[in-house]
Amino acid sequence: MNKNIKVLGYGGNMYVVAVYDISTITSEGQKRLTKIMKLFRQYLHHTQKSVFEGELSEAKFFALKKAANRLINHETDYVVFYKIANKNNIERETVGIDFDPTDNLI
């Protein structure tokens, strides 16, 4: 499993799954979560409460990662990105509640 950046030869778009966990103990954390959710919704589909997916070019991926890196609190929050070279190489299965992105999560 490649932990660090090692380009898989994406050439075209890659498929990205992003999962975040933002500490919302403080009101500042709540504001951070709102900003981070808005940021991710600009780039990816909101498929579960803290899960986003979609196709991105490498440039767009780096822009999203850079913006997320600036917004999170590096002591309490994380964002993990999974990059898959070809969207046909990944399947998704869900058990439990199906997510409605129009729900107001905050």
Place this chain on the structure above:
Amino acid sequence: MNKNIKVLGYGGNMYVVAVYDISTITSEGQKRLTKIMKLFRQYLHHTQKSVFEGELSEAKFFALKKAANRLINHETDYVVFYKIANKNNIERETVGIDFDPTDNLI
């Protein structure tokens, strides 16, 4: 993006990323989270607070999914599984806190 079960011809092991969100508003939810975390740790590596990864045979994947399906509250919780045919087709990048699985999360 294949939403439902469509075997990608796994033959050997597949690489699985699992993300869960368990409602812990009630004490019963806290107990559920503990059970679910223990379940997932039997099958996969605990890489971030609510993220698990690793290689599984199809039989092991179905056993894990079945057990998770029984444990969660279908009104409040979810588990989403991503199945990738070949672990070399996926890269992970993290920003923020690096997770220590020995931390007691509950």
